[in-house]
Amino acid sequence: MSDTFLPSGDWPRMLPGWVWLVGAGPGDPGLVTLHALNALHQADVVVHDALVAPAILDWARPDAEMVDMGKRGGRSSPKQGEISDLLVSLAKEGKRVLRLKGGDPFVFGRGGEEAQDCLRAGVPVRIVPGISAGIGGLAYAGIPVTHGAVNSAVTFVTGHDAGGDTPPLDWAAIARASPVIVIYMGMRNLGEIAARLMDAGRAPDEPVALVQSAATPDQRVLETTLGQAAADAAAAGVGAPAIVCIGRTVLLRQALDWQALAAGGPIGNPDPLG
Ligand code: SAH
Secondary structure, three states, rough: OOOOOOOOOOOOOOOOOOEEEEEEEOOOOOOHHHHHHHHHHHHHHEEEEEOOOOHHHHHOOOOOOOEEEEEEOOEOOHHHHHHHHHHHHHHOOOEEEEEEEEEEEOOOOOHHHHHHHHHHHOOOOOEOOOOOHHHHHHHHHOOOOOOOOOOOEEEEEEEEOOOOOOOOHHHHHHHHHOOEEEEOOOOOOHHHHHHHHOOOOOOOOEEEEEOOOOOOOOOOOEEEEOOOOEEEEEEHHHHHHHHEEEEEHHHHHHHHHHHHHHHHOOOOOOOOOO
């Protein structure tokens, strides 16, 4: 094991036959946790999603076996059972298994289900949280997920259920109760979701940001409105992976787009909420 890049400390050892379910964050390798790096240095096999950046995978042991669950000979996304079966069989071979997932493994990532499948098969697990796209990805667009002048609550939802449909949520209740709504996997059903929120009283001119490939070199941000979001996304070609943020915190991006500052831009009006 190489621990060259870990600060001194009592880092946990991966034991043979264990599965660690680890979040890799939204993209930028600098958002990987030290526990994730420690796991990459030790794992015999890394089973990862398509969304995990190559630069992060490069931190695995040079002799580690890498399994890309996002690209399996052109087949579409694997069935959940297939991933769990693989994790269990690798662990039962006595390997130290790192299941590396984008963002946080317990946020719309089926990490809970995979952990349960391992435990049902008698395989012990450790969980390493990561920075979720709905928080860290928005921060990379200069959008705070909460702000004292805007919201005391935020709702995270998934934009489609297992069958791809809009989930059977009480959208009217969410519209009433949550000043800021953050949608994962929301692009496909964006028009329908926006319509349901507007039916429940949200204003068509409410600010919306679509943040595609947040915290990666390909990050793109489209600022739009609830009424125009689906049409603007289609016109601009914004698609998955993207986080949708609905609410007035989006307006703060005018002040807090720190990536624009890093690129040499001027400090703008720090109080865009007026
Ligand atoms: N566990 C992940 C979410 C998995 S669901 C997390 O905590 O972030 C996959 C969805 O997450 C994508 O469809 C997209 O909505 C969002 N997502 C993940 N990474 C993203 C990124 N870098 N930029 C924008 N959206 C991202």
